[in-house]
Amino acid sequence: MxxxxxxxxxxxxxxxxxxxxxxxxxxxxxxxxxxxxxxxxxxxxxxxxxxxxxxxxxxxxxxxxxxxxxxxxxxxxxxxxxxxxxxxxxxxxxxxxxxxxxxxxxxxxxxxxxxxxxQSLLETAATGTGLRVITQPDLRWHRRDIKTTQLLYPSMMKTLAVEQGADDVWMVEGGTVTEGSSSNAHIIRADGALVTRPTSPDILHGITRAAVLDYSRETGAAVIERPFTVAEAQQAREAFITSATAFVTPVVAVDGVAIGDGRPGPATHRIRSHYIQRSRERLQY
Known part of the structure; x- marks a missing residue:
């Protein structure tokens, strides 16, 4: 039907x-x-x-x-x-x-x-396995904060990633990660701090991103809003993406380098579970 x-x-x-x-x-x-x-x-x-x-x-x-x-x-x-x-x-x-x-x-x-x-949102294969991403130059226009339908370049990069055996792409500009093809990018340092790029015209001001940062602060987690490099991501304890379609999904490798032990980490799991719980409490019918 x-x-x-x-x-x-x-x-x-x-x-x-x-x-x-x-x-x-x-x-x-x-x-x-x-x-x-x-x-x-x-x-x-x-x-x-x-x-x-x-x-x-x-x-x-x-x-x-x-x-x-x-x-x-x-x-x-x-x-x-x-x-x-x-x-x-x-x-x-x-x-x-x-x-x-x-x-x-x-x-x-x-x-x-x-x-x-x-579409299944609560239970997905990527939640259990994590995502493998590659990096590519960010060649989009410079008003990425406006959520327009101008999505050809992200579509090209997502397709390229899959063709190269990865799941998605993290775009890079000026030596630092901007965002994924349709998601915001985050890392968790060895000391447990969550690091993510601050809002600006360089990235979409993600709704899920904002909620995750708010909920993380509620639990007492350290949240640092600053750009991070590809090397920092590869050396991070954990990494993940956020979006309305992915919620909170772990990233387990960047350009072939494993993040942590190469498996979805406990902090990302806790953040995802907390996000889903709080979202369910605030559903609008």
């Missing part, structure tokens, strides 16, 4: 849904998006995702009223119609439809698309 998706005011079977070829999201990646995890039929960090969406829209000058659009109710209805218990809701807002021009139009009606993806 096909999914029910939402496109510009209509709930439709996925094979009946379409966007105009003149949509600026199609022609220019002139669009922003958010992905909200769903666990036990409830949404994880929904309001935080909406706040970031509002910021992304403002940075691109897309005039879109989130409250008037009723995005919370749209998410709820899509989850209900697709009987989604665990997985994701993808939301995309583009500037809208206009004849192709590099000059951004000011009279467009934004296009809105939502769809669900059933």
């Amino acid at each position: 096909s999914r029910i998706v939402y496109v510009n005011g209509e709930f439709l079977p996925e094979d009946a849904a379409c966007l105009s070829v003149f949509d600026r999201g199609v022609l220019f990646a002139d669009a922003v998006y958010e992905v909200t995890a769903v666990v036990d039929g409830g949404m994880v960090d929904f309001e935080a995702h909406q706040q970031r969406l509002c910021r992304s829209l403002a940075e691109l000058g897309i005039d879109f009223d989130l409250r008037a659009a009723g995005l919370l109710e749209l998410h709820r209805e899509l989850i209900r119609r697709n009987a989604l218990n665990e997985g994701l809701v993808y939301l995309q807002v583009s500037r809208g439809v206009a004849d192709r021009s590099f000059l951004q139009p000011t009279t467009c009606q934004p296009s809105v698309v939502l769809f669900t993806q059933a």
Whole structure:
């Protein structure tokens, strides 16, 4: 049975849904998006995702009223119609439809698309085995803090990593790790301190990242926000990524060098368990 998706005011079977070829999201990646995890039929960090969406829209000058659009109710209805218990809701807002021009139009009606993806989030193979990452130069544009649909380079790098026998890529700029193809990067030093790059235009301001740092501080863990090098990562006790789709997932090797003993570590396991527990306590239905 096909999914029910939402496109510009209509709930439709996925094979009946379409966007105009003149949509600026199609022609220019002139669009922003958010992905909200769903666990036990409830949404994880929904309001935080909406706040970031509002910021992304403002940075691109897309005039879109989130409250008037009723995005919370749209998410709820899509989850209900697709009987989604665990997985994701993808939301995309583009500037809208206009004849192709590099000059951004000011009279467009934004296009809105939502769809669900059933996916295991709580129990995954990568949680048990850990991820092997390779490093590559970060050649993306320099407004990575805006969550746009401009994802070609990360897609190329993820594909390259898999072709080389790894699971993902950590991108490097100026000698330090920025982030993964679709995740934030973290290491745990020998003294137990969690080190991660601070928010700036260099990285996406991850919702899961922020929650993990808050929850880590609640447990008394030392959190240091600064860039770290590939060598530091290779010498770390543990490493992991965070994202709405991966939650907290261990990294066990960087460029073929094992992290710690080459297996997912206990600190990462504790952080993941704490994150899932706290997220379940705050689910939005």
